Amino acid sequence: MSSTVIQCGTLIDGIADEPIRDARVVVEDGTIRKVGPSESVSVPDEADRIDHSNHAVTPGFLDCHVHLNGTRSFQPMERIEKSLPYKAALGGADLRQLLRAGFTTVRDVGGSTAIGLRNAVEDDEIPGPRIYAAGRAISRSGGHADMNQLPTHWAGDEDRMLGVQADGVAECRKKARQELRSGADLIKITITGGMASKGTIPDQVHYTDAETQVFAEEAHAVGTHAAAHAYGTAGVNAAIRNGIDTIEHAIGFGERGEGVDLAHEYGAVVVPTLSAIYRLAYEGDEHGLPEFHVRKGREYVDKHADSVTRAYEADVPVALGTDCNGSYLHPHGDNAIEFELLVEQAGMDEMDALKAGTSVAADAIQAEDVGAVEPGRQADLVALDEDPLADISATRDAVAAVYKAGERVDDRI
Numbered sequence: 133m134s135s136t137v138i139q140c141g142t143l144i145d146g147i148a149d150e151p152i153r154d155a156r157v158v159v160e161d162g163t164i165r166k167v168g169p170s171e172s173v174s175v176p177d178e179a180d181r182i183d184h185s186n187h188a189v190t191p192g193f194l195d196c197h198v199h200l201n202g203t204r205s206f207q208p209m210e211r212i213e214k215s216l217p218y219k220a221a222l223g224g225a226d227l228r229q230l231l232r233a234g235f236t237t238v239r240d241v242g243g244s245t246a247i248g249l250r251n252a253v254e255d256d257e258i259p260g261p262r263i264y265a266a267g268r269a270i271s272r273s274g275g276h277a278d279m280n281q282l283p284t285h286w287a288g289d290e291d292r293m294l295g296v297q298a299d300g301v302a303e304c305r306k307k308a309r310q311e312l313r314s315g316a317d318l319i320k321i322t323i324t325g326g327m328a329s330k331g332t333i334p335d336q337v338h339y340t341d342a343e344t345q346v347f348a349e350e351a352h353a354v355g356t357h358a359a360a361h362a363y364g365t366a367g368v369n370a371a372i373r374n375g376i377d378t379i380e381h382a383i384g385f386g387e388r389g390e391g392v393d394l395a396h397e398y399g400a401v402v403v404p405t406l407s408a409i410y411r412l413a414y415e416g417d418e419h420g421l422p423e424f425h426v427r428k429g430r431e432y433v434d435k436h437a438d439s440v441t442r443a444y445e446a447d448v449p450v451a452l453g454t455d456c457n458g459s460y461l462h463p464h465g466d467n468a469i470e471f472e473l474l475v476e477q478a479g480m481d482e483m484d485a486l487k488a489g490t491s492v493a494a495d496a497i498q499a500e501d502v503g504a505v506e507p508g509r510q511a512d513l514v515a516l517d518e519d520p521l522a523d524i525s526a527t528r529d530a531v532a533a534v535y536k537a538g539e540r541v542d543d544r545i
């Protein structure tokens with residue numbers, strides 16, 4: 133058995149409200165065994181030593197909303213022109229960026245490549261974060277995951293698209309089961325319109341209660357969870373009320389006082405993806421996004437931050453997600469921008485923002501063995517040159533080292 137002792141200047145364990153100054157973490161075979169102030173944690177004989185006494189150490193970061201399908205632009209034709217193997221190769225390159233940025237666990241919520249990438253990482257064939265993959269997102273015909281900018285027969289080429297279509301209760305059940313059959317870790321649906329889909333309206337609800345319930349039922353029946361892309365208040369509330377576990381984007385959350393009680397009653401988690409709308413609204417033009425897409429972003433950017441603030445102030449769990457997809461607008465490796473926006477736009481304090489991207493995120497996606505520096509969990513750790521409690525941008529600008537299961541994975545050595 134190999135033991136390693138990691139000396140930490142400051143330890144933020146992902147759960148406690150206060151950091152531990154001068155802390156020690158003992159790792160055995162990739163698992164955390166002991167954690168505490170240095171004077172209370174003894175060093176095992178012949179242990180290897182890693183010195184982060186000048187660093188702040190946190191759990192590895194989690195991003196609960198990414199797309200690993202090798203997107204580089206928002207042009208719909210990209211989906212047709214690039215082959216699936218090429219997109220998977222780009223997704224594999226993005227995994228390295230995620231590790232370098234400290235993201236040791238991600239959840240992919242729609243695409244045809246993430247299940248294969250997940251398996252290749254698990255088989256130790258390629259480096260990458262732990263991946264939880266939804267398979268393809270399920271939307272109704274003409275819904276957000278139906279590429280309605282393209283002719284119907286192109287958009288129907290399911291392997292090239294982020295989503296598949298299902299209409300009516302029976303078909304919804306079948307598609308959910310088929311995605312699980314293909315290896316999906318969870319079910320992802322789009323219950324409202326969205327930004328990138330031409331002609332859909334974010335405030336409109338796309339699935340009936342009966343259809344939505346089927347997705348939640350099928351996920352829960354196999355011990356996993358369901359996620360819904362939901363923008364407007366009606367869609368957000370319908371998703372929660374019908375048993376969906378994580379509410380993605382959730383721009384209308386808590387508007388007119390609705391939603392907070394529902395979220396408490398059903399135990400829903402909000403995954404806001406502030407950075408997606410923020411970048412779209414403020415940087416979409418320069419990246420050549422279509423006018424309708426940028427206009428929708430500007431319409432919703434302030435409302436979005438307000439909804440996260442409402443969730444935060446009402447103690448509804450908020451988990452970090454970005455919607456990073458590898459595009460030039462929203463590249464992988466820059467995911468920690470979300471920590472900054474949770475603090476600066478939504479008013480979270482730094483410690484709570486860090487929890488959103490560690491222990492709260494781990495709970496939200498059923499990744500119970502990561503997300504905290506605690507005995508029994510995997511030794512996924514990030515060492516930062518600066519203290520993120522003093523300046524949250526350290527999570528993006530000051531990553532010094534990243535460990536996954538106790539192994540250094542950031543390519544900086």
Ligand SMILES: [Zn+2]
Pocket residue numbers: 197198199241242455
């Ligand atoms: Zn997304």
